[in-house]
Amino acid sequence: MKKYKITISGMHCSSCASNIEKSLKKVPGVKNANVSLMLKKGTAECDDKVSEDEIKKAVARTGYKISNMEKE
Amino acid sequence: MNHEHKNHEMKNMKTINSHHHDEPVEDEEIKSWKKKLIFSWLFTIPIAIFMFSGRLFGIEILPESWMVPILLVLGFPVLFIFGWSTIKGGMRGLFTFYFNMDSLIALGTIVAYLTGFLSFIGIVDDYSGVAAMIMAFFTTGKYVEAVARGRASQEIKKLLELGAKKARILKNNQEIEIDISEVKVNDILIIKPGEKIPTDGIIVKGESSVDESMVTGESIPRDKIKGDNVIGATINQDGILYIKATKIGKDTFLAHIIKLVEETQSEKIPIQKLADKITSIFVPIILVVALLTFFAWLIFSNDLSRSISIGIAVLVIACPCALGLATPTALMVGSGMGAKRGILIKKGEAIQTMKEIKIIVLDKTGTITKGKPEVAEVYPKEKEKNLFEIAASLEKNSEHPIAKAIVSYAESIGLKKYKEVKNFKILRGRGIEGKIRGKSIVIGNRTLMNERKISLKKFEETIKNFENFGYTTMVISENKIILGAIAVADALKEDSVEAIKKLKEAGLRPIMITGDNEATAKAIGEKVGIYEILANVLPEEKANKVKELQEQEKKMVAFVGDGINDAPALKQSNVGIALGTGTDIAIESGDIVLAKGSLIGAVQAINLSKATFKKIKQNLFWAFAYNTIAIPLAIAGVLHPVVAEIAMALSSITVVTNANLLRRKKID
Numbered sequence: 036m037k038k039y040k041i042t043i044s045g046m047h048c049s050s051c052a053s054n055i056e057k058s059l060k061k062v063p064g065v066k067n068a069n070v071s072l073m074l075k076k077g078t079a080e081c082d083d084k085v086s087e088d089e090i091k092k093a094v095a096r097t098g099y100k101i102s103n104m105e106k107e
Numbered sequence: 108m109n110h111e112h113k114n115h116e117m118k119n120m121k122t123i124n125s126h127h128h129d130e131p132v133e134d135e136e137i138k139s140w141k142k143k144l145i146f147s148w149l150f151t152i153p154i155a156i157f158m159f160s161g162r163l164f165g166i167e168i169l170p171e172s173w174m175v176p177i178l179l180v181l182g183f184p185v186l187f188i189f190g191w192s193t194i195k196g197g198m199r200g201l202f203t204f205y206f207n208m209d210s211l212i213a214l215g216t217i218v219a220y221l222t223g224f225l226s227f228i229g230i231v232d233d234y235s236g237v238a239a240m241i242m243a244f245f246t247t248g249k250y251v252e253a254v255a256r257g258r259a260s261q262e263i264k265k266l267l268e269l270g271a272k273k274a275r276i277l278k279n280n281q282e283i284e285i286d287i288s289e290v291k292v293n294d295i296l297i298i299k300p301g302e303k304i305p306t307d308g309i310i311v312k313g314e315s316s317v318d319e320s321m322v323t324g325e326s327i328p329r330d331k332i333k334g335d336n337v338i339g340a341t342i343n344q345d346g347i348l349y350i351k352a353t354k355i356g357k358d359t360f361l362a363h364i365i366k367l368v369e370e371t372q373s374e375k376i377p378i379q380k381l382a383d384k385i386t387s388i389f390v391p392i393i394l395v396v397a398l399l400t401f402f403a404w405l406i407f408s409n410d411l412s413r414s415i416s417i418g419i420a421v422l423v424i425a426c427p428c429a430l431g432l433a434t435p436t437a438l439m440v441g442s443g444m445g446a447k448r449g450i451l452i453k454k455g456e457a458i459q460t461m462k463e464i465k466i467i468v469l470d471k472t473g474t475i476t477k478g479k480p481e482v483a484e485v486y487p488k489e490k491e492k493n494l495f496e497i498a499a500s501l502e503k504n505s506e507h508p509i510a511k512a513i514v515s516y517a518e519s520i521g522l523k524k525y526k527e528v529k530n531f532k533i534l535r536g537r538g539i540e541g542k543i544r545g546k547s548i549v550i551g552n553r554t555l556m557n558e559r560k561i562s563l564k565k566f567e568e569t570i571k572n573f574e575n576f577g578y579t580t581m582v583i584s585e586n587k588i589i590l591g592a593i594a595v596a597d598a599l600k601e602d603s604v605e606a607i608k609k610l611k612e613a614g615l616r617p618i619m620i621t622g623d624n625e626a627t628a629k630a631i632g633e634k635v636g637i638y639e640i641l642a643n644v645l646p647e648e649k650a651n652k653v654k655e656l657q658e659q660e661k662k663m664v665a666f667v668g669d670g671i672n673d674a675p676a677l678k679q680s681n682v683g684i685a686l687g688t689g690t691d692i693a694i695e696s697g698d699i700v701l702a703k704g705s706l707i708g709a710v711q712a713i714n715l716s717k718a719t720f721k722k723i724k725q726n727l728f729w730a731f732a733y734n735t736i737a738i739p740l741a742i743a744g745v746l747h748p749v750v751a752e753i754a755m756a757l758s759s760i761t762v763v764t765n766a767n768l769l770r771r772k773k774i775d
Contacts, residue, residue, distance in 0.1 A: 045196075047136065047249060047253070048207060048208040048209070048427070048428045048431065049208075049386055049427065049428055049430070049431020049432055049435070050206070050207040050208045050386055050387070050389070050390060050427050050428070050431060051207050051208070052431065053383060053386050053387045053431065054200075054205040054206075054207055054387075057205070057387065058205065069373040069374065069375070070373065071369075071372045071373040071435060072431070072432070072435060073256065073259065073260055073372055073435045073436065073438075073439045074260070074263075074369060074372050074373065076369060076372075076373060077373065078373060096203065096205070097200075097203070097205045098196055098199045098200065098203070098205070
């Protein structure tokens with residue numbers, strides 16, 4: 036298990052946040068995803084095989100950009 | 108300090124603190140909405156004048172045939188330049204099936220705008236002016252909302268930006284300023300008066316008082332001397348301090364606090380789950396509803412223009428945002444208010460559970476009392492010194508606060524040499540034993556003496572007296588013969604009495620839990636005003652006692668402890684409140700963590716949780732009520748699309764503003 040901490044730019048409403056969550060959860064291997072509109076940050080808990088790129092793509096799919104990413 | 112010197116100092120302070128103004132993300136957002144807002148209205152105001160001058164005052168500024176083309180020209184930049192991010196995001200949502208709020212606005216405004224072109228062929232009325240007005244109001248709403256959201260997170264933002272950016276390090280006897288990221292553990296840092304302490308450390312030289320309010324919520328500066336710990340991001344008041352960095356980067360106290368706050372914020376609390384579910388399916392449902400409304404009106408009224416207008420009103424009035432913002436904004440304000448007072452809500456759920464709490468179990472040592480016991484009275488059979496020679500020799504091997512009290516007392520009466528102890532054993536919650544020169548020594552409480560069948564006979568009265576004073580009494584025995592008794596007292600924290608009074612006023616039933624025996628515990632309970640006492644409880648039994656209470660009373664139970672040996676009890680309770688002391692914060696074990704060690708913090712935490720949860724409920728109520736009233740009204744065709752848009756914007760703003768009102772609540 037690992038955890039990606041992401042900072043997302045471009046979110047401005049709560050459906051944005053829930054869309055990103057949904058999109059992240061669809062990535063195979065992602066166990067849990069949380070996005071906070073207030074902090075413009077999110078976390079994705081996932082299997083070790085999930086790559087940074089997949090997370091980035093999942094966010095991009097909904098129309099937002101990751102401005103910072105950390106792995107834990 | 109002379110004046111010049113002070114000036115110099117001030118300058119230094121400036122250089123160290125001047126790197127603090129990184130543009131926060133939120134401000135960027137506000138700025139961008141503001142720009143869009145101004146330009147949108149620049150074009151929308153003329154549109155409004157053209158549209159309403161004829162209708163309201165009968166003055167035709169423009170010839171009839173110019174009207175629509177001019178509205179289309181003026182409306183274009185409002186939608187497709189200043190509103191482009193919304194249109195783009197919304198359209199993208201429509202095509203990728205990740206519908207969002209923008210999808211509704213984009214669809215509504217584009218349809219309205221297109222009626223302008225359709226009006227040329229005479230099949231519908233022109234609504235292109237309405238499109239611009241909707242977008243302008245939407246932008247305005249977003250701007251106000253962004254400002255309010257920024258306000259909601261101001262305390263947290265302050266916390267995030269609290270860390271020092273620079274440090275002054277001592278290298279080869281020279282002071283050099285370096286970036287905080289370059290500081291390593293064991294580096295010696297110099298902090299002048301008025302400066303921020305760069306990172307967690309221990310004072311190696313100098314003394315000063317340190318303002319820790321920004322981190323612990325403790326308002327009175329603390330005096331610090333060599334050997335004391337200091338917390339990064341706190342402010343050195345009056346002396347020059349030399350500290351050795353002990354923790355850096357992610358390991359610092361501040362970093363832990365920030366992590367905690369961020370986790371709370373991105374965590375979902377149960378009451379929000381329904382709202383989230385609705386938010387996530389809200390937009391597609393509204394799209395369908397709008398479409399159905401449009402066709403229903405078209406069939407029954409046979410008026411295409413009116414049907415379009417009503418369809419647009421349905422699109423733009425629906426507001427998933429208010430629902431989505433209800434909890435996070437209130438939680439943000441609440442946790443910000445907490446952070447300012449050193450109250451860290453680690454588990455958002457605790458806020459919801461708190462209002463159900465009826466019983467509050469308080470650990471005695473370290474929670475109600477200072478946790479730093481001192482020897483209060485000694486009753487030796489022979490000489491005091493002889494008694495302590497034996498007692499301290501054994502206790503020296505234990506880390507228990509009582510052991511420390513006995514050892515430090517022994518030192519204070521001039522004892523320097525200890526005897527060799529063999530077979531040393533700690534008997535948890537009861538005492539210790541070991542052998543000195545072959546003689547079996549047992550030191551401990553009444554329970555232990557009974558267990559070992561050591562008769563208390565001659566000491567019975569003394570021990571009882573000690574207990575009635577609230578002293579913890581340690582009996583020292585050698586080969587089953589009692590050598591004496593030592594009474595240890597743990598002073599109450601200054602505000603314990605007040606805090607317990609307030610807990611009772613809040614309708615909670617306080618219960619004290621302790622390893623002390625009945626008599627001692629009762630005496631202390633009496634002093635602080637707690638009359639329900641669980642005495643003789645071994646540390647590992649505390650969790651069980653909490654469980655028993657939960658089952659027997661069928662009530663929610665909160666536990667307040669220092670998290671050192673009561674972590675299981677904190678976990679077992681419905682809401683665990685962990686009291687921290689300085690840097691040794693028991694972050695892992697509590698649902699709510701208090702950075703300062705006072706029991707008043709627990710009272711504040713309870714009040715804050717209740718107030719925050721009430722706000723959340725209010726917000727959710729308004730958001731639900733708004734949508735359940737506004738959407739049917741729009742479907743019924745009684746709302747003009749622009750009015751619908753204004754109502755929508757106001758609903759989001761109301762929720763965020765209401766969350767900000769939480770600050771007015773008195774929680775102290």
